[in-house]
Amino acid sequence: MTARIDHLVTSGTFTLDGGEWDVDNNVWIVGDDTExxxxxxxxxxxxxxxxxxxxxxxxIVSTHAHSDHIDAAPSLAEATGAPVLLHRADLPLWQQVHPDRLPDGYLADGQVLxxxxxxxKxxxxxGHTPGAVCLYVPVLNTVFTGDTLFRGGPGATGRSFSHFPTIVGSIREKLLTLPPATVVRTGHGDSTTVGAESPHLDEWIVRGH
Structure with a gap:
């Protein structure tokens, strides 16, 4: 059976640094008819x-541990028996949302799921967070970028645990080196491609965050 990408948009709130925002999130389901x-x-x-x-x-693979990306993870894990995976560097953010439950496993750069x-990969x-990850799936000509790269630029870096020069470096070194036709499937909003975003790197640096 051929693997496919299914897309769901869910709505809720994002909370951090004492603020709360209404958000729509992209949830990506990748697999075949079985798993x-x-x-x-x-x-x-x-x-x-x-x-x-x-x-x-x-x-359940978490691109990062901002509340809007992980708030349903424990409930979904309990319902399905699936493990929740996260990069260890995002544990401080995870524990703000879920202080009584740790992830079930930890992601590492270069790991293959x-x-x-x-x-x-x-x-x-x-940059957006210390443990932000993207998931590159060459067979599907896709990279899932969470909140690291959007259509039109990098993810926000104006809140705690974030750093603009770091996110630009991550995008330059890890994402813009992928084939230009690679589809960028984001944590919010519309998809784009690596080739569409590559020419704007210098603009992002000048604009800053």
Whole structure:
């Protein structure tokens, strides 16, 4: 069976540094008719489980630990038995949201995960958060970037645990080196491609955050 990418948008709140914002999140489900990964369990565990359609959930892969990307992860894990995976550098953020439950496993740069015969390469891309990761899936001509790279520029770096020069370095070294036709599937909003974003790197640096 051929692997595919399913897309779900869930809505809720993002809280950090004493602020709260209403947000819509992209939830990506990648797999075949039998098994799948969920990338970022945002807001609504029941809706995500329904979108799985009975497929075995092999892992909940978190691109980073901002509340809007992980708030439904424990509930979805409990419902499905799937482990929650996160980069260890984001544990301080995770524990702000889920102080009584740790992730089930930790992601590392260069690690390869596999579901439905499709390999996912973990790229550690700090800047938006210390443990932000992107997931490169060459078989599907896709990179899942969470909040590291959007259509039109890098993710926000104006809050705690974030750093603009670091995110620009991550994008330059880990993402813009991918094939230009690679589809960038983001944590919020529309998708783009590596080639569409590459020419704007210098503009981002001048603009700063």
């Amino acid at each position: 799948a990964f969920v990338i970022d369990a945002a807001h609504d565990a029941a809706a995500i489980e329904a979108a799985l359609g009975g497929r075995a959930l092999r892992a 596999e579901v439905a015969g499709v390999p996912f 973990v790229l550690h891309t700090p």
